[in-house]
Amino acid sequence: MKEAENIIVGISIGDLNGIGGEIIFKTFEDVRMMEFCTPVIFASAKTLTFLKKHFNSEIKFHSINQIEQIVIGKFNVLNCWNEHVKIEFGKEDSKIGDYALKSLQKATLALKNNDIDVLVTAPINKHNIQSNDFKFPGHTDYLAKELGGNSLMFMITNSLRVGLLTDHVPVKDVSKHITPKLIENKVNTLYNSLKQDFRIQKPKIAVLGINPHTGDNGVIGSEDDEVLRPTISKLKEQGKLIYGPYAADSFFGSNTYKNFDAVIASYHDQGLVPFKTLSFGQGVNYTAGLNKVRTSPDHGTAYEIAGKGIANENSFKEAVFAAIKIYKNRSDYEQLTINPLKKSTKK
The missing domain is CATH 3.40.718.10 (Isopropylmalate Dehydrogenase)
Known part of the structure; x- marks a missing residue:
């Protein structure tokens, strides 16, 4: 089983006009988070640069184009698109829904391929993400189809x-x-x-x-x-x-x-x-x-406060911790199932 600090947490960016980017930044501005995991944000360096400037964040990120380029202990951003994205906080936009889906699709594929260990999803707008590739009432049904x-x-x-x-x-x-x-x-x-x-x-x-x-x-x-x-x-x-x-x-x-x-x-x-x-x-x-671990915060896009810098990141941070803990518990359980005489390391 991997040590906690090496657990790779994939994060889908969610609706860019909502509070997803803000709560992701606030969560990982606490450098102690890197002791627990290595985050990989499925978005783009250009988009993250815009969000970083808007929220005056001091977070440093590592831009990568392929999943194999992940650097353990860094805040990785996997480029899922290269073009500039027009972000208008608080606005429902079908184009923004397209980017939320791109992020989710690539993050889910990485999870299926074991390139990331767990997935944490930032909030989506369940209306503007609808398309030929996404005809579901939310993340849960989509992931059930993709992951089994x-x-x-x-x-x-x-x-x-x-x-x-x-x-x-x-x-x-x-x-x-x-x-x-x-x-x-x-x-x-x-x-x-x-x-x-x-x-x-x-x-x-x-x-x-x-x-x-x-x-x-x-x-x-x-x-x-x-x-x-x-x-x-x-x-x-x-x-x-x-x-x-x-x-x-x-x-x-x-x-x-x-x-x-x-x-x-x-x-x-x-x-x-x-x-x-x-x-x-x-x-x-x-x-x-x-067959994989996925968590998310217990709230939505919160358009009414998006872009104002006042969103509370606690639920998202708890979602990261929960994903790590469940991953470790599941790994321990699988080891005990394979070798029932082996004692659990869980304290």
Whole structure:
């Protein structure tokens, strides 16, 4: 396994009119970050020079044209284009979406080829990135197609982990998507990630209900009784510590979540509203279930503050740390799987 300082962190630049460039610079202006990893930004030296001047950054970067030119311990910028890019902070621009996609495509290819160890994605605009090559509601679905595996949108901090049965699905369609097969796939993906990526030997997982009050015995919908409960019982029979469904309205306010290693919510806002309320600015979006490690900050492009120099980089920095830690945990887990007699080096 690589030492932490040699882990190569690929970073897609995201939407250049948003706060991605600013939070990347702010993260790596802290020179101690180079003790943990070697960053590779997929963009261009011209674009980074513009951003550096705009934000009065003192960061020094190493421009490269081929992935083999990466210098360990330096802030590397891989040139994915050579032309000048017109950046207008806070503006939605389809051309900027094209550059976000170029960066993401090249970073993903590098990840697939093992040229980088992990991928951290800066925020994209999910509308202006749409094209013939990108017809997805976000990073998660794109990376699931490119990398393979059963992807799970998994929001994490040190004290709270929330996965989603359905992610970018309209509320009116949520119940149609939640089937026994989907529940089993998502819960098993979460369970395996907790063991492999977070080194929890016997994960304990809570499942939130679909309807208010988990349906009140069918008064407010039958999905909880007819779909969730039987599937949870089946998973329990396999020896997994899966509990629920729990009424979502009181689950977090009562601190019940603290009794579990992770929570799986039925739909996007049911999980992300409490997650971001409890941890905004520190949370990380991790795509569990893939054969590679990808993380991102827990926020979007933030056009309303883009270019003003006031963006908070904490979530992006946490995303870098999380990617490194998960990579190391996964490497340790794989070594133990190959040689179960070998003791883990994890303290």
